[in-house]
Amino acid sequence: xxxxxxxxxxxxxxxxxxxxxxxxxxxxxxxxxxxxxxxxxxxxxxxxxxxxxxxxxxxxxxxxxxxxxxxxxxxxxxxxxxxxxxxxxxxxxxxxxxxxxxxxxxxxxxxxxxxxxxxxxxxxxxxxxxxxxxxxxxxxxxxxxxxxxxxxxxxxxxxxxxxxxxxxxxxxxxxxxxxxxxxxxxxxxxxxxxxxxxxxxxxxxxxxxxxxxxxxxxxxxxxxxxxxxxxxxxxxxxxxxxxxxxxxxxxxxxxxxxxxxxxxxxxxxxxxxxxxxxxxxxxxxxxxxxxxxxxxxxxxxxxxxxxxxxxxxxxxxxxxxxxxxxxxxxxxxxxxxxxxxxxxxxxxxxxxxxxxxxxxxxxxxxxxxxxxxxxxxxxxxxxxxxxxxxxxxxxxxxxxxx
Numbered sequence: 001x002x003x004x005x006x007x008x009x010x011x012x013x014x015x016x017x018x019x020x021x022x023x024x025x026x027x028x029x030x031x032x033x034x035x036x037x038x039x040x041x042x043x044x045x046x047x048x049x050x051x052x053x054x055x056x057x058x059x060x061x062x063x064x065x066x067x068x069x070x071x072x073x074x075x076x077x078x079x080x081x082x083x084x085x086x087x088x089x090x091x092x093x094x095x096x097x098x099x100x101x102x103x104x105x106x107x108x109x110x111x112x113x114x115x116x117x118x119x120x121x122x123x124x125x126x127x128x129x130x131x132x133x134x135x136x137x138x139x140x141x142x143x144x145x146x147x148x149x150x151x152x153x154x155x156x157x158x159x160x161x162x163x164x165x166x167x168x169x170x171x172x173x174x175x176x177x178x179x180x181x182x183x184x185x186x187x188x189x190x191x192x193x194x195x196x197x198x199x200x201x202x203x204x205x206x207x208x209x210x211x212x213x214x215x216x217x218x219x220x221x222x223x224x225x226x227x228x229x230x231x232x233x234x235x236x237x238x239x240x241x242x243x244x245x246x247x248x249x250x251x252x253x254x255x256x257x258x259x260x261x262x263x264x265x266x267x268x269x270x271x272x273x274x275x276x277x278x279x280x281x282x283x284x285x286x287x288x289x290x291x292x293x294x295x296x297x298x299x300x301x302x303x304x305x306x307x308x309x310x311x312x313x314x315x316x317x318x319x320x321x322x323x324x325x326x327x328x329x330x331x332x333x334x335x336x337x338x339x340x341x342x343x344x345x346x347x348x349x350x351x352x353x354x355x356x357x358x359x360x361x362x363x364x365x366x367x368x369x370x371x372x373x374x375x376x377x378x379x380x381x382x383x384x385x386x387x388x389x390x391x392x393x394x395x396x397x398x399x400x401x402x
Contacts, residue, residue: 002333008394011148012334012387020136020382021123023050027132028115028125032081033107034166040081043102047084047135047160054142054158056088063163063170069208069306071255073266080170081162085178089155094400096156096393097178097185097357098142099348100135100364101164105371112373121379122367128377134188134364135160137382141389145397148390154397157182164348167206167310175348179355184323184396186389187349187361190370193378197362199324199340201314201350202248203281205273207307209235209292211256213299215265225263229256231299232267238291239271247284248274274344277313285309311346312354319358322402327360330391336384358402363389 004012032043048058063080070076084102104127106112115125138158145151157178161171168175179185191197211232216225236251243249249271256267273288275281292303316324324340331338340362349361366381396402 002329004333007148008391011144011394012390014147015140015144015383015386015390017379017383020140020386021379023136023139024123024128024133024377024382025115027135028128031106031108031113032102032104032127033110034080034103034105034163036108037079037081039108040103040162044082044084044162047102050139051084051086051158054086054088054146056086059085059087061085061174064173066169067306069210069268071268073210073212073268083162083171083174084158084160086158088157089151092153092155094154094397095182096154096396097182097352098138098156098158098188099175099185099352100131100138100160100188101162101348102135102160103162103165104130105165118376122376123379124374124376126375129190129365129367129375130370131188131190131364133367133377133382134190137364137386137389138186138188140382140386141393144386144390145393148394150394150397153400161348167204168348168351169310172310172351175351176355179352179357182357183400184402185349185352185357185359186363186392187347187352187359188364189347189349189362190364190367191362191385193366193368195336195338195366195381197324197327197338197340197360198343198345198349200316200342201346202274202276202344203278203309203313203350204311204346205275205281205284205307205309207271207273207288207305209269209271210304210306211267211269212302213263213265216263218261218263222263226265226300227263228267228301229254229264231295231301231303232256232269234299235269235291235295236271238295239288242284242287246276246280250274273309275309275313277315281309281313311350314350314353317358319402320353323358323360326396326402327388327392330395331388334384334387334391336388
């Protein structure tokens with residue numbers, strides 16, 4: 001049975017809600033939708049200034065090039081914002097990783113741009129929970145942990161990327177690099193309104209299959225054509241039949257076709273897979289390639305596959321269980337009941353766990369209705385979650401192990 005020590009209590013009392021709230025209000029006033037490069041640049045600069053209170057080096061990292069398949073089948077390079085990296089005590093024997101994201105799902109022209117107070121005292125606003133509130137929690141927790149003096153033998157890196165809401169395509173390699181040799185990681189996605197954390201997560205893969213057929217007159221010589229739309233539809237049906245317990249398959253869209261009197265020679269199928277385990281992911285990818293080959297042969301078309309499983313499944317292994325146990329105990333010592341449950345959503349925690357690093361990825365604020373204009377932050381959770389995180393960091397650092 002643990003209790004708070006006098007020194008822990010003293011440090012945790014330095015965390016002040018008002019300063020955190022002021023940060024969230026300021027940051028959420030700037031639109032940082034994943035495609036708003038100007039807003040992301042402004043947000044990155046604001047965050048760099050805020051995180052400068054920590055010891056260490058702050059760097060803005062250019063995004064990796066990312067390609068997108070357009071509706072005509074051509075490939076376009078998509079621009080993303082820079083990623084914020086903070087490195088503190090890189091030579092310390094114990095190394096931790098903290099991650100968050102500055103982007104939101106709301107583009108610059110979305111109607112949801114301003115915050116306002118709700119009747120119950122919660123804050124409604126774009127990104128206040130997902131995850132500008134979480135970034136404030138992370139910073140407050142690290143400032144408190146630094147004040148404690150318990151991090152002298154602990155170094156850490158902080159990554160706040162600009163593309164999490166679109167699958168982290170331009171930061172995935174950076175996440176994998178930073179995860180190397182880390183004892184543990186904390187990611188600051190929002191918890192549920194009651195404080196429940198996300199435990200195991202399934203994975204996610206997004207693919208585009210480009211079909212090239214042969215056009216022909218639909219009345220005069222249709223049999224001379226090779227119908228790309230028909231091939232795409234056939235593939236959609238066959239892939240859907242892969243759905244089972246542990247795998248959701250969503251054929252989401254078919255682009256292509258043209259006038260009714262022309263056999264279409266071009267089509268693109270967009271499909272999403274949600275495998276629950278790494279084994280199912282591996283089997284699904286093999287099935288995808290096999291079925292595409294069958295479609296090519298049977299429809300006499302050419303197919304080109306683009307995409308990947310950008311979010312690997314995240315099971316809870318023994319080390320992750322130990323990290324959850326530490327957070328649960330820290331919560332109990334703060335008078336909080338910490339529980340977790342599996343989630344169908346995905347985040348950067350999936351990518352970190354795939355590198356063999358135990359991670360809890362919902363250490364942010366309590367809130368809800370994310371990805372909608374009804375998104376809200378429970379304001380009292382700013383201090384609550386910052387104290388939980390700070391105590392976890394201090395105890396993890398003092399022990400130097402899980």
